[in-house]
Amino acid sequence: MFTIRRLSKQFLTCSVISRSYRYLSVGAASHKTAPEELQPTINIIKEDLQLIHRDILQHLGCYEQELNELAKYHFDAKGKLIRPMIICTMARSFNQQQDNFLHENQRCIATLGEMIHTASLIHDDVVDSSDRRRGKPAAAVQWGPKKAVLAGDYILGISSVLLARIGNSDVISLLSLVIQDLVREVKAVGCFWNNV
Numbered sequence: 001m002f003t004i005r006r007l008s009k010q011f012l013t014c015s016v017i018s019r020s021y022r023y024l025s026v027g028a029a030s031h032k033t034a035p036e037e038l039q040p041t042i043n044i045i046k047e048d049l050q051l052i053h054r055d056i057l058q059h060l061g062c063y064e065q066e067l068n069e070l071a072k073y074h075f076d077a078k079g080k081l082i083r084p085m086i087i088c089t090m091a092r093s094f095n096q097q098q099d100n101f102l103h104e105n106q107r108c109i110a111t112l113g114e115m116i117h118t119a120s121l122i123h124d125d126v127v128d129s130s131d132r133r134r135g136k137p138a139a140a141v142q143w144g145p146k147k148a149v150l151a152g153d154y155i156l157g158i159s160s161v162l163l164a165r166i167g168n169s170d171v172i173s174l175l176s177l178v179i180q181d182l183v184r185e186v187k188a189v190g191c192f193w194n195n196v
Contacts, residue, residue, distance in 0.1 A: 070151040084110035122152035
């Protein structure tokens with residue numbers, strides 16, 4: 001019975017987050033105010049998301065100015081950060097029994113999730129010849145498709161280094177499969193793959 005009550009409380013926390021996701025993105029409009037009962041949870045997760053956003057920008061720092069600018073282009077706080085939000089919420093939910101703290105490796109996994117996702121969007125925009133992403137010109141439009149692909153590859157390369165630092169073979173295997181599945185998804189669509 002104790003375990004069921006604990007799990008119910010954890011799922012309640014996830015439910016609160018799912019109802020209030022629009023208030024949580026780093027770039028959320030300041031005029032959006034959350035209902036009072038959601039505010040404590042939102043404040044905690046919003047702090048996590050701000051740290052993740054900061055971490056991403058630090059990890060992508062590069063001595064080569066154009067690559068630095070290109071790699072950070074779609075991390076300008078316009079994204080909803082849904083993946084990190086879910087990871088942080090779940091991590092804090094499971095950590096409630098111990099310390100309700102977001103551990104460094106958990107935050108790193110949330111950071112990786114957003115970096116891998118954004119790299120896939122950059123590549124996807126090249127494949128689909130998309131003009132816009134997150135309310136502005138796609139990286140491929142801004143710098144050309146070759147540089148955009150290299151920027152996506154750079155983001156995946158940095159992600160791989162961070163993934164190796166976690167040192168957990170299960171996490172490394174899982175996230176490596178995620179990257180592999182991204183390529184399979186493009187191939188499954190077929191329209192691009194048959195024209196290469």
